[in-house]
Amino acid sequence: xxxxxxxxxxxxxxxxxxxxxxxxxxxxxxxxxxxxxxxxxxxxxxxxxxxxxxxxxxxxxxxxxxxxxxxxxxxxxxxxxxxxxxxxxxxxxxxxxxxxxxxxxxxxxxxxxxxxxxxxxxxxxxxxxxxxxxxxxxxxxxxxxxxxxxxxxxxxxxxxxxxxxxxxxxxxxxxxxxxxxxxxxxxxxxxxxxxxxxxxxxxxxxxxxxxxxxxxxxxxxxxxxxxxxxxxxxxxxxxxxxxxxxxxxxxxxxxxxxxxxxxxxxxxxxxxxxxxxxxxxxxxxxxxxxxxxxxxxxxxxxxxxxxxxxxxxxxxxxxxxxxxxxxxxxxxxxxxxxxxxxxxxxxxxxxxxxxxxxxxxxxxxxxxxxxxxxxxxxxxxxxxxxxxxxxxxxxxxxxxxxxxxxxxxxxxxxxxxxxxxxxxxxxxxxxxxxxxxxxxxxxxxxxxxxxxxxxxxxxxxxxxxxxxxxxxxxxxxxxxxxxxxxxxxxxxxxxxxxxxxxxxxxxxxxxxxxxxxxxxxxxxxxxxxxxxxxxxxxxxxxxxxxxxxxxxxxxxxxxxxxxxxxxxxxxxxxxxxxxxxxxxxxxxxxxxxxxxxxxxxxxxxxxxxxxxxxxxxxxxxxxxxxxxxxxxxxxxxxxxxxxxxxxxxxxxxxxxxxxxxxxxxxxxxxxxxxxxxxxxxxxxxxxxxxxxxxxxxxxxxxxxxxxxxxxxxxxxxxxxxxxxxxxxxxxxxxxxxxxxxxxxxxxxxxxxxxxxxxxxxxxxxxxxxx
Numbered sequence: 001x002x003x004x005x006x007x008x009x010x011x012x013x014x015x016x017x018x019x020x021x022x023x024x025x026x027x028x029x030x031x032x033x034x035x036x037x038x039x040x041x042x043x044x045x046x047x048x049x050x051x052x053x054x055x056x057x058x059x060x061x062x063x064x065x066x067x068x069x070x071x072x073x074x075x076x077x078x079x080x081x082x083x084x085x086x087x088x089x090x091x092x093x094x095x096x097x098x099x100x101x102x103x104x105x106x107x108x109x110x111x112x113x114x115x116x117x118x119x120x121x122x123x124x125x126x127x128x129x130x131x132x133x134x135x136x137x138x139x140x141x142x143x144x145x146x147x148x149x150x151x152x153x154x155x156x157x158x159x160x161x162x163x164x165x166x167x168x169x170x171x172x173x174x175x176x177x178x179x180x181x182x183x184x185x186x187x188x189x190x191x192x193x194x195x196x197x198x199x200x201x202x203x204x205x206x207x208x209x210x211x212x213x214x215x216x217x218x219x220x221x222x223x224x225x226x227x228x229x230x231x232x233x234x235x236x237x238x239x240x241x242x243x244x245x246x247x248x249x250x251x252x253x254x255x256x257x258x259x260x261x262x263x264x265x266x267x268x269x270x271x272x273x274x275x276x277x278x279x280x281x282x283x284x285x286x287x288x289x290x291x292x293x294x295x296x297x298x299x300x301x302x303x304x305x306x307x308x309x310x311x312x313x314x315x316x317x318x319x320x321x322x323x324x325x326x327x328x329x330x331x332x333x334x335x336x337x338x339x340x341x342x343x344x345x346x347x348x349x350x351x352x353x354x355x356x357x358x359x360x361x362x363x364x365x366x367x368x369x370x371x372x373x374x375x376x377x378x379x380x381x382x383x384x385x386x387x388x389x390x391x392x393x394x395x396x397x398x399x400x401x402x403x404x405x406x407x408x409x410x411x412x413x414x415x416x417x418x419x420x421x422x423x424x425x426x427x428x429x430x431x432x433x434x435x436x437x438x439x440x441x442x443x444x445x446x447x448x449x450x451x452x453x454x455x456x457x458x459x460x461x462x463x464x465x466x467x468x469x470x471x472x473x474x475x476x477x478x479x480x481x482x483x484x485x486x487x488x489x490x491x492x493x494x495x496x497x498x499x500x501x502x503x504x505x506x507x508x509x510x511x512x513x514x515x516x517x518x519x520x521x522x523x524x525x526x527x528x529x530x531x532x533x534x535x536x537x538x539x540x541x542x543x544x545x546x547x548x549x550x551x552x553x554x555x556x557x558x559x560x561x562x563x564x565x566x567x568x569x570x571x572x573x574x575x576x577x578x579x580x581x582x583x584x585x586x587x588x589x590x591x592x593x594x595x596x597x598x599x600x601x602x603x604x605x606x607x608x609x610x611x612x613x614x615x616x617x618x619x620x621x622x623x624x625x626x627x628x629x630x631x632x633x634x635x636x637x638x639x640x641x642x643x644x645x646x647x648x649x650x651x652x653x654x655x656x657x658x659x660x661x662x663x664x665x666x667x668x669x670x671x672x673x674x675x676x677x678x679x680x681x682x683x684x685x686x687x688x689x690x691x692x693x694x695x696x697x698x699x700x701x702x703x704x705x706x707x708x709x710x711x712x713x714x715x716x717x718x719x720x721x722x723x724x725x726x727x728x729x730x731x732x733x734x735x736x737x738x739x740x741x742x743x744x745x746x747x748x749x750x751x752x753x754x755x756x757x758x759x760x761x762x763x764x765x766x767x768x769x770x
Contacts, residue, residue, distance in 0.1 A: 033226045033607060035259035038272035041301045043332045044339060048665045049247075050281045053343035057335045063092055064334065066317050072334050073298075073316065074309035081108060081357030081365065083150060083446075084288070084306045086337070088353075097341065098353035099196065099285075099306070100144075103151020103168060103184075104442060105137060105449030105557070108420055109357055111369040112140045113379055114451035117442050117555035118153055119534065120386030122170035122579035123635075125694045126714050127183045129385060132378045134187020140370035141193045145355035147346055148194035148250060152184045153447070154239035155199045155254060158534075158580060159616050161589045162504040164206040167533035167555060168447040171579030172617035173632065174235050175709045175733075178242030185246040192344045197243045199254035199287060201269055202227055202236050205595035206503045208606045209255045211292070223596060223606040224257035231613045232273075233737035233744075241278055245667025249282040249340035253302065255290050260605070262297075264290045270301025279664040282343075283336035295319045303333040358420060371452050383556035383563035385692075388576035389549070389636040396525060396548035398570025398638060402488035405465065407458055407474040408481050408519050409512075411439050411493035411531055414456040439493070440531040441560045445500025451558035457493055457529070460561030464569060479514050483522040490523035491568075492516050498533035503595045507537040507586040520546040529553050529564065538629065539585050552578070570638060575692035575714070577635035577758065581618045584629045592616055618759045619705040633696050633709070633758030639687030639719065641757070643695070646764040647680045648753055655770055658743045659731055672744060677729040681755045681764055685717040692716045695725040698762060700752030704736060707754055707762075725755075734770070746770060 046054025061069070071087055078085040080098065088096030101107040105115040115137055121130050141149050156163050158172030170177040185195050202225035203209070211221050227236065240251070251274060253264040263269060264286045274280045283303035291297055294311035298319075305312065319325035341347060356368030389397065399405075415438035439456045442449055458474060465472045475481040483490060494512035498504050520526040520541060527549040530536050541547055551574070556563050566572040583589055596608035615623045618632035651674075654660055659671040667673070683693055697711030711727030734751065735744035750769050756762030 033224060033260050035261040035266055036268050038267045038276070039299060040326070041271045041299060041329055041332065042275045043328065044281050044336050046339070047279060047281065047663070050339060050343060050666070053339040054335065056342040057338035060092060060094070060338050061331055061334050064089070069330055069334050070313060070316050072337060073303070073312055073330070074305040075307045077308065078354070079359055080354035081359035082146065082354045085353065086304070096353050097147040098145055098357065099148040099150060100141070100146045100357070101150045101446045102449065103149065103153050104447060106140055106144060106146065106370070107446065107448050107450055109144055109450050110420060111356070111367065111371055112144065112450055112452065113371055113375060114442060114449040114558040115379065116382045116386050116557040117167055117447070118169050119167040119579060120554040120556055121180055121184070121382065122176060123388050123552070123554050123576040124382065124385035125176070125577050125579075125712055126385055127179055129378070129382055130180045131183040131187035133382050134184040135190055136372070136375040136378050138188040138191030138193040139372065139375070142191050142351065143368055143370040144357055145351040145353050146193065146357070147341070147350070147353060148196050149188060150196050150252065150446070151198065152181050152195065153198055154178070154181050154243065155201055155203045155236065157204065157236055157239070159204040159592060159610070160503070160595050161507060161535050161586070161593050162595065163204060163534065164498050164503040165445070165447065165500055167443045167498050172581070173579065173709050174238035176579060176712070178239035181239050182242045182246035185243050185248045189247060189249070189344060192346060192350060194249040194340050194344055196250040196252045196285060197240060197248045198252035200240060200251050200274070201254060201263060202232070202258050203254035203256050203263070205608065206501055207595035207597065218604055220598065220603070221605050222256050222262065223608050224260045225608050225610065226259055227610045228613065229739045230737045231610055234614050235616070237273060241667060244278045244280050245673070247666065249343060251280065251282065251284050252287055253284055253290060255287055262292050264302050265293050265297035265300045267300035275301055278668050279666050281336070281666055282340050283333070295325050298325060298329060298333065303336050379557065380559050380563060383559040384566055384572045386554045386556060386576050387563065387567055387574055388552040388554070388578055389567070389574040390552060390578070390582075390630050390634065391542065391547070391550040392636050393548040396527060397568060399489060399568050401468065403470050404484065404487050405461060405470060405472050406484055406487040406490045406523070407461060407472060407493070408476070408490065409493035409515055410476055411495040411529070412456065412458045412474065412491070413438050413476050414454050414459060415439070418451065418454065420450065439560060440495035440497060440533065440555065441557055442555050443498050443533040447500060449557070454558050455561040457561040457564055460565040461491070464565050479511060480518045481515075483519060485522075487523055488525065490519050490526045492519050492526060492528045494528070494530055496530065496532040496534065496536040504534065507535055508540070513540045516541045516547070517544065520544045527551070527568070531555065531560070535580050535582060537583060537586050542629070573638045573689060573691040574635065575637065575694065577633050577694045578630055579632070581621055581628045581632045582630040584627065588621070588626050588628075590620070592620060614705060619708065622706045622759070628760070631758045631760035633694070634760070635694070635758070637691045637693070639685055639689045639691040641693045641717070642684045642686045643681055643756060643763045644684070645682040646753075646755055646766050648766050648768055649678050651675050651678060655746060657746055658741060672732040673730045675728040676731055676734060677768060679711065679727040679729065679753060679755065681725055682722050683715065683717060683725055684722040685719050688719055690716065690718045695755060696758060697727045698754040698759060699729070699734065700754070701734065701736060702747045702749040702751065707752070707759060709759070
């Protein structure tokens with residue numbers, strides 16, 4: 001067996017060199033900073049519903065010359081507006097592929113929509129809506145000739161509270177992320193558009209995400225995410241497994257190192273976890289410029305490099321001729337790539353690559369309109385359901401025919417400019433300049449999107465004022481604005497910005513907090529709306545007697561104003577729930593607040609030890625008995641709900657300690673997804689208006705966290721009526737990862753079952769004995 005890398009040994013090695021030693025170890029001996037070598041790279045087999053695609057792909061590859069094979073392993077430069085391109089093979093009728101950002105809508109294009117961001121979908125807790133969003137986004141990508149969407153995102157998961165890209169993913173919980181990403185993949189790929197799930201794996205911070213030269217001229221490697229095997233399976237691999245099970249066709253490997261081996265050449269992650277354990281049949285593509293070695297990365301399981309490769313080219317055929325790489329590995333790389341093209345029927349009536357994508361060079365692109373009337377209702381509903389009402393003192397909301405509405409804050413107005421070029425740049429990290437940017441409808445970097453329009457809060461409020469015959473006053477710029485004393489309500493709009501490439505500086509900012517406090521000091525009915533790209537603490541003003549309501553608006557996309565006004569005036573009943581925990585103060589996140597920085601010992605090889613194991617977000621707050629400001633899963637409604645009639649029953653499925661043996665399919669051993677237990681409860685709407693409730697199921701697994709999310713059901717219940725909610729618990733849901741057996745273990749003992757409104761409000765409880 002191949003030995004692990006030793007951290008001390010790494011200090012004397014060039015980045016990425018494969019180290020083979022004679023030490024024999026067991027598979028469970030996984031320590032921080034060490035990654036076992038797993039070779040050879042398994043060939044795709046065409047298992048499951050991939051069989052026909054593989055048959056076609058192998059026939060295609062058999063006709064290629066060596067040079068043509070090599071050419072398909074890396075991207076090419078093309079002035080067509082796509083983020084990346086795979087070159088075509090004209091003689092075989094293959095037109096190539098266009099791949100483009102991002103998971104929240106097509107970036108850098110015209111005639112497309114800016115959809116709600118990942119965290120907004122997470123806050124909706126609505127899997128059906130996630131799928132519908134995916135369907136309509138996929139239609140837009142297809143019309144523009146984009147073969148693959150560079151998304152969705154489940155990495156970062158949200159370990160670091162200040163993570164700059166947490167907003168691109170769904171939730172700081174693997175179960176919620178896994179459910180929503182699976183339905184997103186199904187929706188997107190139903191339109192014959194491939195998904196590139198990212199970033200694999202443990203890409204939990206932007207700080208030191210790429211190697212760089214420091215101020216002293218020393219080369220510094222990317223940060224290493226050092227994770228034990230149990231934590232890797234139970235948290236960070238979990239949602240990737242759900243997406244592979246759902247049929248995702250591509251996995252994007254991340255910038256960071258995993259246990260001191262770069263993610264795009266980590267043989268254990270790519271060959272072992274992804275292609276063997278999960279039975280992944282698609283291909284692995286790098287994040288842009290994330291390749292750091294040549295043949296070793298190919299042998300470790302990397303299939304395609306973006307945007308090009310300075311390492312491969314003719315070196316691949318040379319490696320084959322000198323025996324350092326098998327010819328079958330090159331064939332498998334291209335077979336996996338082409339199989340995705342056939343799997344999604346892109347060989348049949350798919351638009352030419354990038355046909356509708358504008359670029360600075362190709363200004364004569366076709367003006368293809370990808371927006372549609374059919375998408376409008378989904379755009380709006382998706383925007384509405386990601387808003388989370390967290391405070392509503394004395395039923396301040398919904399608004400009741402206010403005569404004078406005063407609006408304050410830099411986040412209320414439409415940005416002064418928006419061009420296609422805007423979505424290509426990384427927004428400034430100068431926080432003082434961000435206050436001039438207008439309302440925050442999405443985050444920055446490659447996860448940004450391109451709006452067909454931006455319906456800002458002030459525009460939507462003015463339309464409502466016209467409709468109601470009411471009046472509006474506003475001041476977007478003053479930190480201490482004048483407040484008209486006859487205002488019926490004062491709406492304060494602030495935001496919390498985040499972008500790729502940098503992590504956030506803090507979970508709140510003095511400028512925004514000062515605006516809220518100054519308005520609240522002079523207005524008895526102050527409603528605060530925060531458009532937040534991630535966690536935003538509110539400790540300095542949330543308990544102010546005049547702050548009557550608070551809404552976390554997240555990142556709603558282009559319909560931000562229309563969605564918010566529907567909620568403020570009661571045309572829509574808020575149904576969002578937090579997909580993360582909001583602390584009373586940022587220090588409550590402890591070591592999980594900030595990204596890791598290089599220390600003196602490993603200043604050239606930054607290390608981030610995930611010593612907390614599975615205890616992140618609400619798991620950590622439960623473990624350390626910390627009272628949150630707002631719990632994971634928390635959210636208010638304009639109505640009330642009561643829970644009763646909890647039922648727990650076992651099915652006839654096998655409940656052996658380990659899953660029965662079965663052929664591996666995409667997603668892993670299919671017996672992991674056998675339903676072992678069924679849980680149901682009754683929820684009654686005890687209020688006066690109709691509303692959607694998110695019933696949540698948590699399980700206390702022996703020898704684990706007090707509770708872990710393992711089910712949710714979002715249901716619309718009319719006033720005075722009841723609905724049944726149901727949950728299926730699979731073998732994996734109830735198991736823990738056994739590092740010795742390298743299997744999911746179903747422990748013998750008593751399991752706690754909880755059902756209720758959020759992780760700290762669980763009115764129903766019972767036990768399950770296995």
